[in-house]
Amino acid sequence: xxxxxxxxxxxxxxxxxxxxxxxxxxxGIVTDDGNILANEVLSQFKAHEPYGGVVPEIAARNHVEHVxxxxxxxxxxxxxxxxxxxxxAATAGPGLIGGVMVGTVAGKALALxxxxxxxxxxxxxxxxxxxxxxxxxxxxxxxxxxxxxxCQLLSINGVGDxxxxxxxxxxxxxxxxxxxxxxxxxxxxxxxxxxxxxxxGRPDRFPxxxxxxxxxxxxxSFSGLKTAVRRQADQLANDNGVIANQDVSxxxxxxxxxxxxxxxxxxxxxxxxxxxEHGAPxxxxxxxxxxxxxxxxxxxxxxxxxxxREGYSxxxxxxxxxxxxxxxxxxxxxxxHLLGIHHDLDxxxxxRWPLDETSETKIGSGKRGAKA
Ligand code: KG4
Ligand code: ZN
Numbered sequence: 406x407x408x409x410x411x412x413x414x415x416x417x418x419x420x421x422x423x424x425x426x427x428x429x430x431x432x433g434i435v436t437d438d439g440n441i442l443a444n445e446v447l448s449q450f451k452a453h454e455p456y457g458g459v460v461p462e463i464a465a466r467n468h469v470e471h472v473x474x475x476x477x478x479x480x481x482x483x484x485x486x487x488x489x490x491x492x493x494a495a496t497a498g499p500g501l502i503g504g505v506m507v508g509t510v511a512g513k514a515l516a517l518x519x520x521x522x523x524x525x526x527x528x529x530x531x532x533x534x535x536x537x538x539x540x541x542x543x544x545x546x547x548x549x550x551x552x553x554x555x556c557q558l559l560s561i562n563g564v565g566d567x568x569x570x571x572x573x574x575x576x577x578x579x580x581x582x583x584x585x586x587x588x589x590x591x592x593x594x595x596x597x598x599x600x601x602x603x604x605x606g607r608p609d610r611f612p613x614x615x616x617x618x619x620x621x622x623x624x625x626s627f628s629g630l631k632t633a634v635r636r637q638a639d640q641l642a643n644d645n646g647v648i649a650n651q652d653v654s655x656x657x658x659x660x661x662x663x664x665x666x667x668x669x670x671x672x673x674x675x676x677x678x679x680x681x682e683h684g685a686p687x688x689x690x691x692x693x694x695x696x697x698x699x700x701x702x703x704x705x706x707x708x709x710x711x712x713x714r715e716g717y718s719x720x721x722x723x724x725x726x727x728x729x730x731x732x733x734x735x736x737x738x739x740x741x742h743l744l745g746i747h748h749d750l751d752x753x754x755x756x757r758w759p760l761d762e763t764s765e766t767k768i769g770s771g772k773r774g775a776k777a
Pocket of ligand 2: 528532552553696697728729
C-alpha cells in the first residue's frame with residue numbers, strides 16, 4: 406500500500422494524537438501501517454446540552470479535567486507504554502482556543518517529559534487525511550470537508566499541500582444543521598436529530614432556497630436557507646410556539662434536501678475545477694468526503710451517485726472517523742513524522758489556522774470561529 410512519496414524516518418512508527426479543539430476530549434494511538442491501537446473519545450455533550458451549543462469556557466475546563474485520564478486510558482487500551490511511542494501529536498488549531506491550548510500543552514508536556522518529538526496538527530488536516538488511515542487513497546484527491554465549523558472544497562495534493570477551491574461565505578454545513586435543530590427544539594448536536602426526524606418527513610413539502618446553486622465557483626452559503634426555515638417554522642407554530650410533529654419532520658426533510666442539493670451543486674463545479682487543475686488524469690480521480698456532516702446517510706448516498714455520474718471514485722471514512730477523534734490526529738502525525746516534519750515546543754496554539762494558507766481568508770463566526 407503506497408502512502409508516502411518519500412520516507413525520511415524509519416518505520417515502524419507509533420504515534421499518540423490528542424484532540425481537544427471543540428467538545429470532545431479525544432486521544433488516539435495509531436501505527437504507520439494503519440493499525441488503530443486506541444481511539445478514546447470522551448464527549449462533553451451532557452455539559453453543553455442545557456445551553457443548546459458548545460460553551461467555550463465549559464469545554465476548556467472539561468478538557469483540563471479529563472485529558473490526562475483519556476491519555477492514560479488510550480495507552481492502557483493500546484497495551485503499550487509511553488516509551489513505545491515515536492512521537493506525540495496534538496491539534497494546535499483551529500478551534501476554541503481554551504480547549505486547543507489544553508491539548509497542545511498536554512502534548513508538549515508529554516513530548517518534553519519523554520524526549521519524543523512533538524507534532525502540531527491542523528485539525529482540518531486531521532479530517533483531510535483521515536481517509537488514508539482506512540483506505541489507500543493516493544494524492545491528489547478532491548475533498549469535501551463538512552463539519553460544525555467548516556465547509557470547504559479542497560484539492561489535497563500532498564501532506565501540507567492544500568489548494569482551496571471553495572469555502573462558505575457564512576455558516577458551515579453542520580452549523581446550519583445545528584441552528585435548524587435548535588429552532589425546531591430538537592436539541593444538540595442538531596445533525597443526527599434532523600436526520601432522524603427527516604426520515605418521517607416529506608422533502609418536497611417546503612421549497613426552501615438553494616443559495617449559490619447554478620452560480621460559478623464552488624463557494625457555499627447557508628444563511629438564506631436558515632432564515633427561510635425560521636420563517637416557515639414561525640408560520641407553523643401555534644400560539645404556544647409549538648409545531649406539530651409532522652410539520653417538524655417535513656421541515657427537517659425539506660431542509661436536509663436543500664442542504665444536500667447545495668452540496669451536490671458545489672461539488673459538481675469543484676469536480677470540473679479539480680480536473681482543470683490537474684489536467685488529464687492517468688487514473689480515475691478520487692473524491693473524499695470528511696467531517697461530522699459526512700455521517701449523514703442521504704448526503705453520503707447522493708455524493709456517491711454524483712461521483713458515478715462525474716467519473717470519480719467515492720471515498721468516505723467510517724462514521725466513527727467522520728466526527729472529531731484522536732485517531733485522525735495521530736494519523737496526520739504519522740504522515741508528517743514519516744516525512745521528518747516535527748515542531749518546536751514553542752509552536753503556538755491558534756484559534757484560526759487556514760489549511761490553505763495562501764487563500765484569502767473569508768470571515769465566518771461558527772462554533773469553531775474561522776471557516777477558512
Ligand atoms: O467534525 P465534527 O465532529 O466537529 C467539527 O469539527 O465541527 O462535526 C460536528 C458537526 C455538527 O454540526 C453535527 O451536527 C454534524 O457534524 N453532524 C451531522 C450528522 N452527524 C453530525 N450533520 C448532519 N447529519 C448527521 N448525521
Ligand atoms: Zn472536526
